[in-house]
Amino acid sequence: MTNNLAPVTTSDLRKKKRDGQPITMVTAYDFPSAKLVEEAGADMILVGDSLGMVVLGYDSTIPVTMDDMLHHTKAVTRAVKRAFVVSDMPFLSYHGTVEEAVKNAGRLLQEGLAKAVKMEGGRELSPIITRCVQAGIPVMGHIGLTPQAVHQLGGYKVQGRELHQARRLLEDALALEEAGVFALVLECVPQEVAAVIADKLEIPVIGIGAGPSCDGQVLVLHDLVGYGSSDWKPKFAKRYADTGTIIREAVAAYVSDVKERRFPAPEHVFHAAEETVKQLYGEGVNR
Numbered sequence: 001m002t003n004n005l006a007p008v009t010t011s012d013l014r015k016k017k018r019d020g021q022p023i024t025m026v027t028a029y030d031f032p033s034a035k036l037v038e039e040a041g042a043d044m045i046l047v048g049d050s051l052g053m054v055v056l057g058y059d060s061t062i063p064v065t066m067d068d069m070l071h072h073t074k075a076v077t078r079a080v081k082r083a084f085v086v087s088d089m090p091f092l093s094y095h096g097t098v099e100e101a102v103k104n105a106g107r108l109l110q111e112g113l114a115k116a117v118k119m120e121g122g123r124e125l126s127p128i129i130t131r132c133v134q135a136g137i138p139v140m141g142h143i144g145l146t147p148q149a150v151h152q153l154g155g156y157k158v159q160g161r162e163l164h165q166a167r168r169l170l171e172d173a174l175a176l177e178e179a180g181v182f183a184l185v186l187e188c189v190p191q192e193v194a195a196v197i198a199d200k201l202e203i204p205v206i207g208i209g210a211g212p213s214c215d216g217q218v219l220v221l222h223d224l225v226g227y228g229s230s231d232w233k234p235k236f237a238k239r240y241a242d243t244g245t246i247i248r249e250a251v252a253a254y255v256s257d258v259k260e261r262r263f264p265a266p267e268h269v270f271h272a273a274e275e276t277v278k279q280l281y282g283e284g285v286n287r
Contacts, residue, residue: 027221
């Protein structure tokens with residue numbers, strides 16, 4: 001558990017890359033989970049639009065709105081003093097005009113109090129990223145498997161296995177760095193390709209399903225603590241706890257206690273004065 005309360009900055013993240021110190025990022029969506037992640041010492045917290053699937057029950061990230069992202073980003077930033085909070089730009093919030101994209105990104109900083117935003121896509125985003133950076137909005141890039149384009153990609157598949165795909169990923173990464181992103185997420189990319197990209201970029205490269213050669217790693221909190229559906233676990237996720245089973249068993253015990261009248265027990269109740277109870281029983285009820 002960390003005791004260092006100095007806020008993490010983009011300069012700190014770049015220094016970690018230069019010094020070869022791995023960067024830790026966890027995706028969280030609300031106040032209590034963000035508080036725990038910060039107390040555990042993570043460098044960064046991502047308020048991901050994956051909240052659409054993880055906590056809102058959609059089958060993709062596409063239905064997530066700006067209002068959804070603002071709501072959850074505000075909850076996370078209220079809990080955080082040290083970790084660097086990045087908020088996802090949701091589907092279609094940065095695919096219109098540059099002016100609209102800058103306005104939406106600005107809302108996540110001004111209203112949500114995030115420190116930066118994340119956008120999915122390659123070199124086609126360069127004008128938008130450059131304009132956001134000029135406006136003082138730090139931008140994190142995201143290439144490889146981009147969930148907002150899942151229907152275009154034909155499903156949740158590893159990206160960059162073929163040479164032409166790997167070459168495009170590298171070109172996109174370099175273009176995003178030139179446009180001004182302070183860091184880049186690589187999702188579901190062969191580790192050999194990720195290693196080349198991380199080596200060629202000066203900015204930190206954060207991997208999720210991209211192997212150990214990235215400058216940092218990110219996982220969704222629910223995946224790493226086993227909270228949520230037990231039916232599916234991504235290949236790239238490591239489960240460090242099984243809180244889902246603990247919670248399920250706790251709730252089942254509560255249900256059983258209530259049905260068998262074991263709860264509430266004497267230690268869980270409050271008492272009124274005996275005279276108060278006598279008077280209540282003695283009073284008529286006017287209807």
